[in-house]
Amino acid sequence: MVKKTRSPQRREDSLSRDRIVDASIELLDSAGEGGLTFRALSERLATGPGAIYWHVANKGDLLVAACDAVIAGVMAEVAAAPLDANADARAGAQSPEDTIRALALGMFDAMDAHPWIGSALFQSAGALPTVRLFECIGQQVRALGAPAAGQWSATSALLHYILGVGGQNAANRLSAQTRALDREDFLGEVADTWSALDERDYPFTRSVANQLRDHDDRGDFLAGIDLILGGIQRSTETKARKR
Amino acid sequence: MVKKTRSPQRREDSLSRDRIVDASIELLDSAGEGGLTFRALSERLATGPGAIYWHVANKGDLLVAACDAVIAGVMAEVAAAPLDANADARAGAQSPEDTIRALALGMFDAMDAHPWIGSALFQSAGALPTVRLFECIGQQVRALGAPAAGQWSATSALLHYILGVGGQNAANRLSAQTRALDREDFLGEVADTWSALDERDYPFTRSVANQLRDHDDRGDFLAGIDLILGGIQRSTETKARKR
DNA sequence: ACCTGAACACCGTTCAAGT
């Protein structure tokens, strides 16, 4: 209907796994996690719900595939582009730390743009999307010169931290969206709730309520990455000193 | 209006929020995440599905309440008991680091015993269960003597890491359970998959495949906590040196 | 090989009606 002829070996509107995945991503982006439905999807693709099952095993499979398409894009971007244009112009290679930061920020931004990824990654466990991330982080950890014994835990820690932040941010997004609030109003409400907590039971949470109100998600995320990177470096130094 | 008299002023089998939450936890533990259904729940409680809505707003509310009941239990345990009996017998107070480790392990074990918590915590975003955890960690981070500016990010990092591991573990559990595999077989299969990856694209993942096969979840989890704690200490030292 | 669409077995949630 819309697009011109490409490779007319097939009907332009014939189904394919890729087309289904693309439509799923659009649906998830526009309608949220609950928006991905075999009925909505088949309507968008102008078929019956059953047709989709010819190309996709089930809903879980579809979600993982959609997730993987996004993650693969992020990994490719990170591999191609350096942290920012300035750093690129200045010299050649960037440090492994910088690459890890770029990777982490890439994931942060992707999860910000597609909040549903956060929970999708928790449903895909040891599947391809997670492995991509794991590999990408692991290569940099190795380049960091961490002792072999520590590479596994360092990589796992970074991965879990990234997934944790992503999942939590996605949850916040969802919760804000459900109550039809924008980011600022949502954070304001949570901050109000925190401020109203009992002083004796929640002294810490109360004391940081105002920091929540206008904090920088992205900056805080990066601070956590730096904390872990610092811990890795520290453990490397300790190991070296013992030798 | 709620808990004036504990004595049996009501029929033994009358509904209450607590009874519903307890039954939900049992259902989730025994039948998994998908096992919590208003129909299954009402059957277990010998009522109609509609009756539950008198005490609970909706399914999300119920899941958060179930999650909170478990988390509250863990926090209470950590607050009461030290890391282990030996440490207790030896001296009085344990260090903030040890308390954080105990807290983290308590969460790990709880998420191991109730895998559904992992995903429930991602649906409860800024709600009570997360705040309990946040507060508990925050108090210890403060006790650590970290500079005020860093307390927020340190606490957030620890929280997100714990939630990330928990969510990922829960996902693995679910995936193993779906395919009717025990832990060892599941890890074996994943390790096989990793070993079969393309050497050029996944060198790191391939190289650690065997570490996966018989790794220690709990130990690795703690190693990540220690990495973050190390990073916190490192940043504290740096700040102090600059002064 | 690929697609159709009715049908099945569920689900969360509501609500008039009961006590």
Add this chain to the structure above:
DNA sequence: ACCTGAACACCGTTCAAGT
């Protein structure tokens, strides 16, 4: 105030039947 249970509007998935 609390509970009942039928009913509603959905859902993922299947499958005989078509091309």
